[in-house]
Amino acid sequence: MDLEKRFIASVSAASKQIGDDGAVIGSTVYSNDAFIEGTHFKRAWMTPRQIAYKAFAVNISDAVAMNAVPRYALLAIGIPSSFTAGEADALAAGFVEASAAFGCELIGGDTVKSERLIISLTIVSETRRPLRRSGIKRGDLLAFTGSVGKAKRELQYLLAGRRAHAQSHYVRPRLRREFIADAAPYLRAGMDISDGIYTDLQRLADLNRTGFSFFRPLGKSAGCSGEEYEMLVAFPPRMRKRVEYLARKHRTPLTVFARAARTRYKNPCKSHHF
Numbered sequence: 001m002d003l004e005k006r007f008i009a010s011v012s013a014a015s016k017q018i019g020d021d022g023a024v025i026g027s028t029v030y031s032n033d034a035f036i037e038g039t040h041f042k043r044a045w046m047t048p049r050q051i052a053y054k055a056f057a058v059n060i061s062d063a064v065a066m067n068a069v070p071r072y073a074l075l076a077i078g079i080p081s082s083f084t085a086g087e088a089d090a091l092a093a094g095f096v097e098a099s100a101a102f103g104c105e106l107i108g109g110d111t112v113k114s115e116r117l118i119i120s121l122t123i124v125s126e127t128r129r130p131l132r133r134s135g136i137k138r139g140d141l142l143a144f145t146g147s148v149g150k151a152k153r154e155l156q157y158l159l160a161g162r163r164a165h166a167q168s169h170y171v172r173p174r175l176r177r178e179f180i181a182d183a184a185p186y187l188r189a190g191m192d193i194s195d196g197i198y199t200d201l202q203r204l205a206d207l208n209r210t211g212f213s214f215f216r217p218l219g220k221s222a223g224c225s226g227e228e229y230e231m232l233v234a235f236p237p238r239m240r241k242r243v244e245y246l247a248r249k250h251r252t253p254l255t256v257f258a259r260a261a262r263t264r265y266k267n268p269c270k271s272h273h274f
């Protein structure tokens with residue numbers, strides 16, 4: 001078991017809330033995601049403004065994954081002393097832009113000096129119908145939104161020394177807010193795809209004590225692509241037509257690829273962690 005999973009399993013002793021994309025307390029959802037230079041991005045790949053925007057977007061993704069509307073954000077940031085005033089301004093502009101774009105007010109945080117650029121955001125969001133990772137029943141259909149695989153390709157370009165395209169989904173994830181808000185009543189479970197479909201399916205498998213029978217294999221290039229920020233959802237077969245209709249309504253590609261079944265799930269991807 002990797003170190004990260006082990007650590008999370010240990011701290012889970014502190015609260016039953018741990019384990020989903022966000023913690024639901026009443027109708028409020030709390031979530032946090034870190035975005036760290038060297039782990040999640042390299043400085044040469046994106047402008048400071050793009051880095052700030054993406055850090056915000058990947059955090060909003062967890063709120064969307066819980067079917068929650070983002071309201072407030074708290075930002076902790078470590079800025080390297082090598083940053084120029086212009087770069088610090090650009091970073092701030094990225095957070096201000098994203099805060100407006102997602103309707104999520106930045107109400108506070110903490111700013112420190114640090115060797116690398118580190119960003120941690122906490123999002124407070126509101127939901128009337130939380131979409132959890134648990135609740136999948138045998139026979140439920142599994143589907144993902146969008147087209148997956150592009151983020152991994154883009155990452156490979158970047159690691160090979162090329163520069164990111166400003167409009168790419170890797171730089172600017174497109175979130176499926178409207179589709180999820182409309183489809184939530186018909187979904188049994190959902191999560192956002194941050195580590196890659198196959199790795200995220202492992203979490204659904206463990207949590208729901210189920211395996212999956214695939215209608216067609218996804219292939220590693222799509223299945224092991226992380227940072228997609230598309231949605232992975234499960235719903236009963238009788239809801240299929242309705243969910244597909246809502247996907248079309250919101251121009252959201254939806255691929256039904258498996259059903260929950262009594263098989264043993266094996267994640268074919270290499271872990272990139274630690």
Ligand SMILES: Nc1ncnc2c1ncn2[C@@H]1O[C@H](COP(=O)(O)OP(=O)(O)OP(=O)(O)O)[C@@H](O)[C@H]1O
Nearest residue numbers: 008011017018019020021022032033034062194195
């Ligand atoms: N340091 C921590 N302390 C407490 N809870 C944690 C900690 N790290 C993770 N968790 C909780 O463990 C669960 C799994 O976290 P994980 O980071 O894998 O979620 P995720 O949404 O898939 O994240 P990411 O988008 O970073 O891949 C979440 O409920 C999260 O809140």
Ligand SMILES: Cc1ncc(C[n+]2csc(CCOP(=O)(O)O)c2C)c(N)n1
Nearest residue numbers: 038039040041042155194195226227272
């Ligand atoms: C410098 C650099 N190296 C590797 C990657 C690939 N990568 C990092 S985190 C992650 C998934 C989500 O992880 P987490 O669970 O930590 O949020 C992926 C696919 C990258 N983006 N930048």
Ligand SMILES: [Mg+2]
Nearest residue numbers: 021062192194
């Ligand atoms: Mg998540």
